[in-house]
Amino acid sequence: MNANRELSRLSGWGNTAPSMCHVVDASGLDTIRAAIDESNARGVIARGLGRSYGAPAQNAGGTVLLMTDHGDSSIVLDHMTGLVTADARVSLERLMTELVPQGWFVPVTPGTRQVTVGGAIASDIHGKNHHVDGSFGDHVVKITLLTSEGDVRVLTPNESSSEFWATVGGMGLTGVILNATFKMIPITTSRMRVETSRAENLSALMAAMQDDRNYRYSVAWIDLVAKGTRMGRGVLTRGDHASLSDLKSVDESSALEFNPKTLLSAPPIFPTGMLNKWTVSAFNELWFRKAPARVHESIETIGAFFHPLDGVRQWNRLYGRSGFVQYQFVIPFGAEDTLEAIVQKLSAENCASFLAVLKYFGKANPGPLSFPMEGWTLALDVPAHGGRMAAVFAEVDELVLRAGGRHYLAKDAHIRPDAVVRGYPRLQEWCEVQQRMDPRRMWQSDLARRLRLTTG
Amino acid sequence: MENGLGIPQTIALFGASSEIGQAVIREIMQVGVANVVLAVRNQASVTQFKDELQGTYPGVNVSVHQFDALEFESHDGLIAGIVTEVGDIDVAVAAFGVLGGEPCESLLATDAVQVAQVNYTGTVSLLGALAGQMQRQSHGKIVYISSVAGERVRRGNPVYGSSKAGADAFAQGLSDRLVGSGVTLMIVRPGFVASKMTAHLKPAPFATTPGAVAVATAKGLKSGRRIIWVPGLLRVVFSVFRHLPLPIWRKVAAKG
Ligand SMILES: Cc1cc2nc3c(=O)[nH]c(=O)nc-3n(C[C@H](O)[C@H](O)[C@H](O)COP(=O)(O)OP(=O)(O)OC[C@H]3O[C@@H](n4cnc5c(N)ncnc54)[C@H](O)[C@@H]3O)c2cc1C
Numbered sequence: 001m002n003a004n005r006e007l008s009r010l011s012g013w014g015n016t017a018p019s020m021c022h023v024v025d026a027s028g029l030d031t032i033r034a035a036i037d038e039s040n041a042r043g044v045i046a047r048g049l050g051r052s053y054g055a056p057a058q059n060a061g062g063t064v065l066l067m068t069d070h071g072d073s074s075i076v077l078d079h080m081t082g083l084v085t086a087d088a089r090v091s092l093e094r095l096m097t098e099l100v101p102q103g104w105f106v107p108v109t110p111g112t113r114q115v116t117v118g119g120a121i122a123s124d125i126h127g128k129n130h131h132v133d134g135s136f137g138d139h140v141v142k143i144t145l146l147t148s149e150g151d152v153r154v155l156t157p158n159e160s161s162s163e164f165w166a167t168v169g170g171m172g173l174t175g176v177i178l179n180a181t182f183k184m185i186p187i188t189t190s191r192m193r194v195e196t197s198r199a200e201n202l203s204a205l206m207a208a209m210q211d212d213r214n215y216r217y218s219v220a221w222i223d224l225v226a227k228g229t230r231m232g233r234g235v236l237t238r239g240d241h242a243s244l245s246d247l248k249s250v251d252e253s254s255a256l257e258f259n260p261k262t263l264l265s266a267p268p269i270f271p272t273g274m275l276n277k278w279t280v281s282a283f284n285e286l287w288f289r290k291a292p293a294r295v296h297e298s299i300e301t302i303g304a305f306f307h308p309l310d311g312v313r314q315w316n317r318l319y320g321r322s323g324f325v326q327y328q329f330v331i332p333f334g335a336e337d338t339l340e341a342i343v344q345k346l347s348a349e350n351c352a353s354f355l356a357v358l359k360y361f362g363k364a365n366p367g368p369l370s371f372p373m374e375g376w377t378l379a380l381d382v383p384a385h386g387g388r389m390a391a392v393f394a395e396v397d398e399l400v401l402r403a404g405g406r407h408y409l410a411k412d413a414h415i416r417p418d419a420v421v422r423g424y425p426r427l428q429e430w431c432e433v434q435q436r437m438d439p440r441r442m443w444q445s446d447l448a449r450r451l452r453l454t455t456g
Numbered sequence: 457m458e459n460g461l462g463i464p465q466t467i468a469l470f471g472a473s474s475e476i477g478q479a480v481i482r483e484i485m486q487v488g489v490a491n492v493v494l495a496v497r498n499q500a501s502v503t504q505f506k507d508e509l510q511g512t513y514p515g516v517n518v519s520v521h522q523f524d525a526l527e528f529e530s531h532d533g534l535i536a537g538i539v540t541e542v543g544d545i546d547v548a549v550a551a552f553g554v555l556g557g558e559p560c561e562s563l564l565a566t567d568a569v570q571v572a573q574v575n576y577t578g579t580v581s582l583l584g585a586l587a588g589q590m591q592r593q594s595h596g597k598i599v600y601i602s603s604v605a606g607e608r609v610r611r612g613n614p615v616y617g618s619s620k621a622g623a624d625a626f627a628q629g630l631s632d633r634l635v636g637s638g639v640t641l642m643i644v645r646p647g648f649v650a651s652k653m654t655a656h657l658k659p660a661p662f663a664t665t666p667g668a669v670a671v672a673t674a675k676g677l678k679s680g681r682r683i684i685w686v687p688g689l690l691r692v693v694f695s696v697f698r699h700l701p702l703p704i705w706r707k708v709a710a711k712g
């Protein structure tokens with residue numbers, strides 16, 4: 001038993017709700033099996049790069065398996081089909097660094113490249129192309145999973161559909177993903193052709209997004225500080241991978257160049273409260289003015305278009321010691337009034353989110369716990385020291401759930417168990433498969449305990 | 457676990473009909489708490505409190521569990537049952553206790569042994585079970601409502617005073633044992649509190665209210681204190697009392 005092993009403090013990207021866990025660097029299958037054998041009743045959970053905001057990749061009093069790459073995990077690409085088989089520890093950054101120069105891009109990328117393949121599947125992450133391409137799980141053809149019994153199982157969407165889809169979006173609670181095979185997207189350049197436009201308020205923005213289907217990638221940033229007739233004003237950026245003919249100034253030999261360098265890093269710890277409604281509103285004003293009033297076309301790098309925040313290392317420290325929470329929900333089309341009401345509420349509360357991200361989702365996939373579904377998704381950052389936020393969130397949660405919407409578990413830091421029951425109508429189905437796959441109840445996390453996911 | 461906003465998810469009160477205990481729960485409750493557990497001897501005695509909590513915090517899950525401090529063997533099972541039902545316990549408040557009747561010629565003719573068992577053995581048993589669970593969790597906060605009565609025991613109530621003294625000393629040792637485990641234990645030492653326990657007595661100097669004890673407890677929890685006194689001045693008063701020469705102490709103590 002590991003009663004005497006050292007405990008380490010872990011938290012998610014938001015730096016909130018830390019917990020003390022036994023951390024094991026899961027370098028190989030033997031190490032993972034040994035860690036499982038030695039674990040206590042608090043169980044085990046896998047952790048990738050810890051980019052989820054809340055507590056899905058930590059396990060108070062239990063074991064955490066660090067599933068990250070030391071640069072030696074394997075990536076095998078089939079050049080004919082674009083199918084890649086990658087170790088679950090590999091980061092999307094490494095995939096891009098190695099495969100973009102060969103003309104292949106990841107099927108889905110979140111707002112940061114610093115996520116692992118395992119984390120991408122377990123959270124069934126979505127990107128700016130969800131309305132066209134779906135989420136990460138839609139591109140996966142095979143998952144190799146270590147079960148709590150110690151067996152290595154191969155899951156595919158056809159032969160083992162319920163286990164496969166319980167694992168996609170399953171937050172690590174069905175087993176340890178060892179590797180996965182998924183389809184990459186062919187590209188001819190490493191640049192993006194981007195169209196930027198701005199909208200004076202939320203309705204204008206939502207109207208403009210009606211033709212999102214004509215663009216592969218689309219996302220809007222909205223200003224939650226603006227009030228009155230400018231409430232919900234935003235900047236819409238849409239685009240696609242540029243073709244060689246789109247690039248005038250770049251010669252063919254450097255067309256697929258990819259450079260993931262970070263630019264600067266945030267100071268170690270910002271004083272709590274630095275980000276208040278004054279600094280945020282000044283920032284948002286500048287940012288809105290910077291966007292062109294008319295539709296504007298440009299060529300950008302992959303980094304600038306998809307991962308602007310990766311340019312500042314550890315920017316999460318900007319929120320100070322008490323950390324921050326990210327709040328993301330989706331509500332179905334037809335509930336636009338609810339979205340307006342929520343934006344109005346958040347704007348009235350001066351909740352000091354820099355910018356909120358609004359996006360139009362396409363169809364849901366078969367994963368019972370997969371977050372995306374047809375509708376509007378809104379994501380915002382909120383400093384965790386604002387005492388009033390719990391009450392504001394409680395009101396917004398109720399609006400979301402009443403409209404038939406739900407919350408993103410990879411970002412959640414506060415909802416209660418009943419919000420999952422109401423938001424994910426197929427929860428029970430997932431629980432049954434999960435319990436079948438883990439009769440020993442080995443897989444546990446702080447998130448799973450808070451939301452009663454594995455006790456069903 | 458606390459959630460990302462620092463809000464405990466499960467709060468449990470042992471001796472849930474206690475006026476001080478209920479006041480503490482009212483003070484530390486907030487929107488976002490998922491579960492309140494009321495552990496009590498007579499379940500019907502907390503119906504009103506349960507309704508009050510559910511009315512003030514819509515959506516909160518309030519569950520009532522059978523708890524008798526004297527049924528020592530049941531304590532581990534009680535904690536396990538709570539955890540199975542609602543998950544990890546984040547904050548536990550132990551507020552049960554009995555004052556006992558006036559001592560007569562033979563101490564044993566009163567309820568002396570029972571008072572000692574509820575206040576001392578019951579506390580050892582329950583806090584022990586709680587600490588075990590919280591150590592497995594690697595997180596959690598225990599609040600033990602002690603008393604200044606244990607600081608220097610008076611002839612008026614030697615059983616109560618000594619049982620509180622013993623439990624307080626136990627809690628101090630346990631609190632030290634927990635250092636580094638992620639679990640904390642805070643000891644609250646109120647003076648005379650106007651509650652149903654003391655309704656038949658005339659208030660002592662520095663008398664306070666359940667509400668004031670609750671405010672100080674919430675503050676102490678936030679700042680991570682090990683011991684608090686309510687009112688705070690009693691810390692100074694008792695550091696004098698402890699060293700008073702016996703004849704003077706007997707006179708002082710005879711007044712309370
Ligand atoms: C700046 C930023 C922007 C983001 N933008 C987006 C976005 O646009 N869209 C989006 O969908 N998400 C976004 N996210 C969230 C992020 O994509 C997800 O939280 C993702 O799961 C993080 O991957 P990770 O490797 O860091 O996993 P972790 O955060 O370490 O873990 C996340 C979950 O995956 C599980 N897991 C990890 N590895 C394995 C494994 N090998 N086997 C089984 N389970 C495993 C963990 O148990 C946990 O439940 C963003 C995050 C940040 C910080």
Ligand SMILES: NC(=O)c1ccc[n+]([C@@H]2O[C@H](COP(=O)([O-])OP(=O)(O)OC[C@H]3O[C@@H](n4cnc5c(N)ncnc54)[C@H](OP(=O)(O)O)[C@@H]3O)[C@@H](O)[C@H]2O)c1
Pocket residue numbers: 471472473474475476477496497498501523524525526551552553554574601602603604645646647648649650651652653654
């Ligand atoms: N009031 C004061 O002046 C004062 C001062 C300092 C410290 N304290 C301490 O504060 C705590 C709370 O007291 P209070 O003032 O709130 O008085 P209270 O309202 O009388 O509360 C004491 C509670 O203990 C419960 N209890 C008694 N025996 C029990 C048993 N065997 N098992 C389970 N529960 C039992 C009682 O429950 P029932 O309803 O079932 O009887 C009662 O609700 C006590 O520990 C007390 O020693 C009080």
